[in-house]
Amino acid sequence: MTDSDGGSPLHGGTTEPLSSATGSGGSADDPVLAEPTGPERPEPAPGVPATPTAAAAVFGTRLSLAEEFVTILADTGISHGLIGPREAPRLWDRHVLNCGLVHHVIPVGTPGQRVIDIGSGAGLPGLVLAIARPDLEVHLVEPLARRTGWLSGVTARLELENVVIHTARAESMWDRISAPWVTARAVSGILQLAHWTLPLLEPRGSLLALKGSRAGEELREHRAALTRLGVVDAGVEVIGAGLAPEPTIVLRVTIGDSIDRRRFRIQTPSSAGSARRRADRPKGGRGTGSASRTRGRRTT
Ligand SMILES: C[S@@+](CC[C@H](N)C(=O)[O-])C[C@H]1O[C@@H](n2cnc3c(N)ncnc32)[C@H](O)[C@@H]1O
Numbered sequence: 001m002t003d004s005d006g007g008s009p010l011h012g013g014t015t016e017p018l019s020s021a022t023g024s025g026g027s028a029d030d031p032v033l034a035e036p037t038g039p040e041r042p043e044p045a046p047g048v049p050a051t052p053t054a055a056a057a058v059f060g061t062r063l064s065l066a067e068e069f070v071t072i073l074a075d076t077g078i079s080h081g082l083i084g085p086r087e088a089p090r091l092w093d094r095h096v097l098n099c100g101l102v103h104h105v106i107p108v109g110t111p112g113q114r115v116i117d118i119g120s121g122a123g124l125p126g127l128v129l130a131i132a133r134p135d136l137e138v139h140l141v142e143p144l145a146r147r148t149g150w151l152s153g154v155t156a157r158l159e160l161e162n163v164v165i166h167t168a169r170a171e172s173m174w175d176r177i178s179a180p181w182v183t184a185r186a187v188s189g190i191l192q193l194a195h196w197t198l199p200l201l202e203p204r205g206s207l208l209a210l211k212g213s214r215a216g217e218e219l220r221e222h223r224a225a226l227t228r229l230g231v232v233d234a235g236v237e238v239i240g241a242g243l244a245p246e247p248t249i250v251l252r253v254t255i256g257d258s259i260d261r262r263r264f265r266i267q268t269p270s271s272a273g274s275a276r277r278r279a280d281r282p283k284g285g286r287g288t289g290s291a292s293r294t295r296g297r298r299t300t
Pocket residue numbers: 118119120121122123124125141142143144147168169170171184185186187196
């Protein structure tokens with residue numbers, strides 16, 4: 001699982017600490033990145049930010065789906081409290097483009113390749129990846145039922161066939177799903193995130209944590225502890241510099257052929273967290289451990 005497996009020109013493609021990459025657009029050979037054609041695009045609805053030029057390079061033929069997702073975020077994403085009202089003008093730059101750029105890290109060419117997105121919230125980055133890359137099977141793992149209910153509705157409305165939604169905490173999924181890729185944004189610090197997610201990775205798999213400008217510092221601080229957990233490679237990658245107004249910073253940690261599961265133990269969530277989850281739980285439903293696939297796919 002290296003950059004040479006099919007990385008994109010937008011991707012820095014290095015695990016050297018804090019490298020950056022510039023890119024001028026997608027490859028014509030990449031079906032996802034092909035420029036969309038067709039009639040002129042309609043004006044966005046009031047309150048919905050205009051589509052930036054970079055979006056075509058990131059989403060290619062899937063651009064109209066991404067635009068529909070931005071429209072939904074600006075509407076029920078905000079009214080349901082999944083995203084702050086002040087985020088509306090920057091839904092593209094800070095959220096959807098920022099998350100969409102991550103797909104350039106995941107090589108094209110293995111249909112059905114799995115991605116597990118932890119703490120998906122408003123579908124960031126998981127749903128955006130599913131939009132950008134129909135070749136991926138994306139699992140959204142989010143413990144709050146109110147959020148997964150919203151995610152199911154959006155998945156159905158966008159007619160996405162490649163999404164499985166789990167109302168669960170990451171650590172409750174260890175023996176239920178695994179993938180070569182795990183993604184997470186704004187869920188926790190890298191060490192806690194590693195504790196929750198490394199048992200979900202297949203051998204040589206990678207956790208892609210979307211981070212801010214302190215990613216390099218965070219990695220330096222925790223590198224030794226990550227190594228003790230079974231991480232064999234880690235680095236910070238910058239994707240889309242020169243293309244998007246806010247390039248995406250990814251802290252990638254890769255495990256070896258195996259991890260020692262005795263180093264990972266499930267921690268009881270805080271009582272505040274439990275209370276919040278109880279409040280979020282629909283009457284008669286279970287707060288964790290349920291999964292659903294919309295459009296006729298698996299529900300557990
Ligand atoms: C700040 S939100 C970020 C949401 C989204 N990733 C984003 O970037 O907008 C953090 C999310 O992580 C979820 N979360 C917290 N602990 C988790 C865990 N152990 N497993 C899965 N999700 C978790 C929360 O329910 C919440 O929806």
